[in-house]
Amino acid sequence: MNHSEKHLEQFVEEIVRSLKPKLEDQALIECFLLFIHAKQTKSEFHRVEELGEFIKQLKIPLSLSAEPWLIEVWQEFSFKWDRFITMSNDFEIGLFLEYVLKEVRDLAGSNLLRTANFITPSEMVKLMVSTMANTKMQSIYDPACGSGDLLMTAGKELKAQNFFGETQSEMNLRMARLFGLIYKSQQPSAKVNFSDRPFDNKSYDAIISNPPFGLTIKDFSPIGKFNSEFKSGKSEVLFLNHILDSMSENGVASVILPLNALFGKGLMEKVRRRIIDDNLLEAVIQLPSKVFYNSNVSTVIFLLKKQKETEDILLIDLSKDFRKGKKRYEVKSEAIEKAIIAVQSFRNGNKEEKAMVVSPKMVIEKDYNLSLNLYQNSNSKDLPKFRSSEDLLEECKAIERRIGELQKRF
Template identity: 25%
Template sequence: MSTKAIDQSDINKAVWAACDTFRGVISADTYKDFILTMLFLKYISDLYKDEYNKLVAQYGENPELIRAMMSKQRFVLPEGASFWDLYEKRYEAGNGERIDKALHAIEEANGSKLKNVFQDISFNTDRLGQEKQKNDLLRHLLDDFGKDILDLSSERVGSLDIIGNAYEYLIKHFAAGSGATAGEYYTPPEVSTLLATVLEPVEGDQICDPCTGSGSLLLKCGAMVRKNSGSKKYALFGQEAIGSTWALAKMNMFLHGEDNHRIEWGDTIRNPLLKEKGGSRLIHFDVVTANPPFSLDKWGFEDASNDHFGRFRRGIPPKTKGDYAFISHMIETLKPETGRMGVVVPHGVLFRASSEGKIRQQLIEENLLDTVIGLPEKLFFGTGIPAAILVFKKQKTDNNVLFIDASREFKAGKNQNQLTPENIQKIIDTYKARESVDKYAYLASFDEIKENDFNLNIPRYVDTFEKEADIDLVAVRNERVQLKGELQTLEAEMEGYLKELGYGA
């Protein structure tokens, strides 16, 4: 194995190249789980082998002592379950079955830390074709991850970040090709950065994302605490409804070294699992943030009127649009003194009437809404529609609402637009200043919003109209006369050329 240190781009290219094994055979939305799981298995295997070799070098061949010391590591890798055990047998039949057994053994050996993480991920599946094709595909996959470039030992990697970043790189690229399903597990990093910066998580905070996805938003909040305070004294909480996506989040947390987390698998609206002991009350958090599914149909309307936690006391959202179901849930999980919240929503949430209008009005009357930030279109994978961020606070210093229209400032891409660091900084500076900015932001009073019937449509508050320049009719006439003269000259020259060529009358 190579001992040369690797950089981020090297590992990103290598893990993305490993996808070639599956391209043209199955869809990326299917094989993403195989690639991400194999990266996880390879990393923990190399890390485990690295630690084992260090102990052998220090204490000599003393199997019982070394086994006892290895049991105190961050995780346990059972005998026969490492990547290298699978790699050595890759030419034998039964690759799919062996990989599944290894993953199951790792689950069992690590208790709650990795419990059920791999239960929705099976390498021994007919989706990879009949047995011979499946075995060959998995042999190629093991070959790809066994190359020297993907030696993930600590002396080459240097820190957890490079592996966690590679994991995020893969998730982003899978999201780019997954169409409508991408929103189930991925929030663009620029949006995560914006939310984490605005919400300012600090040392000691309990931070929750009730629609965890792959966990990128929670990880960004954790990184923000470490950046601002140098402390790892915070706790991450989450819940995710889709089993395979929940597994991505658990692996993502592990690869980023975020051991102080609790992420539950289940439907947040129908069955919230982040409850205090006894189960009668929801846990309250300092920071709650999420990018919920937009206007979710079949969100749990039928049971909402009997909700045990009083989440829908302001009203029950429409049967076919669950946006305010998630907002209502998040509001009810905020701590009364420190609670602050940021949620990504479609623009319809700002102005739709009926039951949504009534809920929106009560939230504003309770002085919970702090800021509305309009984002550019084509920012999120899977949808081209523009979105907005709503910021809520339990303790506000005024009863105003700041409106920011950042919809026109972005870096245009072929398929996706992107917020640049400058775009993000402008939003943050405006948010902190909390003042009106011509054609960009407006600080609206409660009375102004009330006069607008509690409609939060951003153009009602931020006037972005650009007056067209006055037309100088005299200049236009002079230009027209000049062009007519030039045209007559060109026609005379053309006629002369035609006569020289024998086409004249």
């Protein structure tokens, strides 16, 4: 460790000592160290946006050769932090930590922290959470929680009191535990538990997950009906089985899977047949390819539900509803809203809202193949054309202009 890094580490320890009376967790120092080392990969250091009156935006060159700059800026920041810590309550501290952690997570989306793990894009988080939002539950679980943001976002939206997440990455575990600290600073009654022990044998009211796929897992053997009957080392099958085994009697789940979950053979086909026969599959949402950073993989979302209102299955195709972003394809916001409305309408039994709905009989006739293109020409109903609020506003303005013209004429 060089002198510059040692100085920064000492400063972080200073911050942690200031925080200890309010938030006692070693993950805090590790997160700040992670933040520092992550920023050292960039040529510029953009920090920190104003929060209240305590921090002004800082912008300095960051490199090992810029040690005097680093010391000067971090000394200034340290002074402001010490003042802030004596003037602020737990909620404000939580806001600050949330801001810092967001910076780390955004950075992970582009370089240093990205390994084989996918970061779930924000529009995917919204889609997964909103399609579960009418469900009441006490507990929520993510067996592949990564840094914990998907789990914590869903839990906050669903007003869950008990959060459970598992990850095998030491770095992710530290960040996830910090997410838990942040949430508990704002909701003290919540119970948040992140662990590196995989595949517990418990039941949960809600499960939300973006698990790894395309990997072989040999070291773990989850307990449960699905994993016993369809035992597999393929990560996508193993996690799907575990999620199905972990749903409570009234449980729901939203899980991202590779596209071949719709038509794949072998154990994936056997699991797919079972969840259709057992009436556990509520909806399928096909996503565009390239929605994840650094990956061309095509994916789908399975919405699973133990107590469905109907035997039918809702199919939603968003595969072409995207815009090209800088580093990935981004699902259009109006398409996300369209999918959310379709799921909510289907769940509420609203027959007036058109949707592409298939019966178990239709799926069985297709040999349990759920490829959406197989049902485009069936007697299923087409998904409605969703119009964005911007389009509707423009149409209203055009109508008003037309009315004004007619009033002048007559």
